[in-house]
Amino acid sequence: MPLFPAFLDLSHSTVLVVGEGPEADRKAEKMAPFCNCVRRCPYPPTWTERPALVLLTEKDHPDNEALADHLLALGIPVNVADRPELCSFRFPGLIVRGDVSVGIATGGKAPALAALLRERLENALPEDLETILDTAAGLTARLRKTVPDPGERGEILRRELRRYLDQA
Numbered sequence: 001m002p003l004f005p006a007f008l009d010l011s012h013s014t015v016l017v018v019g020e021g022p023e024a025d026r027k028a029e030k031m032a033p034f035c036n037c038v039r040r041c042p043y044p045p046t047w048t049e050r051p052a053l054v055l056l057t058e059k060d061h062p063d064n065e066a067l068a069d070h071l072l073a074l075g076i077p078v079n080v081a082d083r084p085e086l087c088s089f090r091f092p093g094l095i096v097r098g099d100v101s102v103g104i105a106t107g108g109k110a111p112a113l114a115a116l117l118r119e120r121l122e123n124a125l126p127e128d129l130e131t132i133l134d135t136a137a138g139l140t141a142r143l144r145k146t147v148p149d150p151g152e153r154g155e156i157l158r159r160e161l162r163r164y165l166d167q168a
Contacts, residue, residue, distance in 0.1 A: 003090060003107050010035035010052055018045040018067075019057035023081055027055045030094060043067075055091065056080045084108025093118030098130030126168030136161055 014037040017028045028038045031053075039047070043061055045054065054071050056064050059082035068086040071078040080086040084107070092103030093114040102121060104114045126132060139160055147153040 001107075003105055005092075005103055005105065007101060007103070008034075008052070012036050013052035014039055014047075014049050016041065016045055016047055016051035016054045017057060018043060018054060019061070019081075021058070023059075024055075024057040027057055027081075027091065030091075031055070033096060050074075051076060053089070054078045056086075059083060082111075095122050095125065097125065097127075098133060100125075100129050100133055126165065128168060132161070132164050132168060135164060 010031075011034075013035050015031045015035045017024050017031065017038060017040050020042055024040065028040055031038045035052070039051070041047075043058065043063055045056075045067065054076055056067060056078065058064070059080070064080050064083060065086060068078050068080050068083075072088055077088045078086070079089055079091050084090065087108065090105045090108050092105045093111075094104075095102040095118055102118075102125075104117045104121070106114045136157070140157060143153045143156060147156060
């Protein structure tokens with residue numbers, strides 16, 4: 001069954017990255033733009049403030065299964081590197097351009113495919129996507145004031161945004 005792609009507001013949350021090494025560094029770096037606080041700690045993890053998410057980054061750590069079970073019992077979403085069967089969420093391939101975020105997941109079956117798809121999509125997206133987003137937000141606000149019919153408003157918006165994307 002496919003995974004539901006949820007986009008979470010973590011701006012007032014702490015994300016706990018557990019482990020040492022390049023995988024922990026990479027995950028902490030990827031999470032930094034999305035949350036108020038990325039906290040790093042070695043195994044076993046400890047926290048004073050309940051984390052919104054926990055990333056266990058050492059795939060072969062002997063405590064991963066017990067930790068994942070414990071976190072899930074507490075209702076804390078957990079991701080275990082290279083162990084999809086222990087995860088309550090998958091860490092997606094990410095493309096971030098300002099406030100535009102695209103996440104690609106393969107249900108944990110083929111992370112390399114997600115990475116390749118991310119590369120292709122990244123190359124296909126316009127570099128000035130943030131500018132296009134700002135234009136879209138402004139146009140949406142103006143249309144809400146001047147075009148009362150939501151269907152007509154949506155058609156105008158899509159037509160104008162297609163024009164912007166075609167020029168990008």
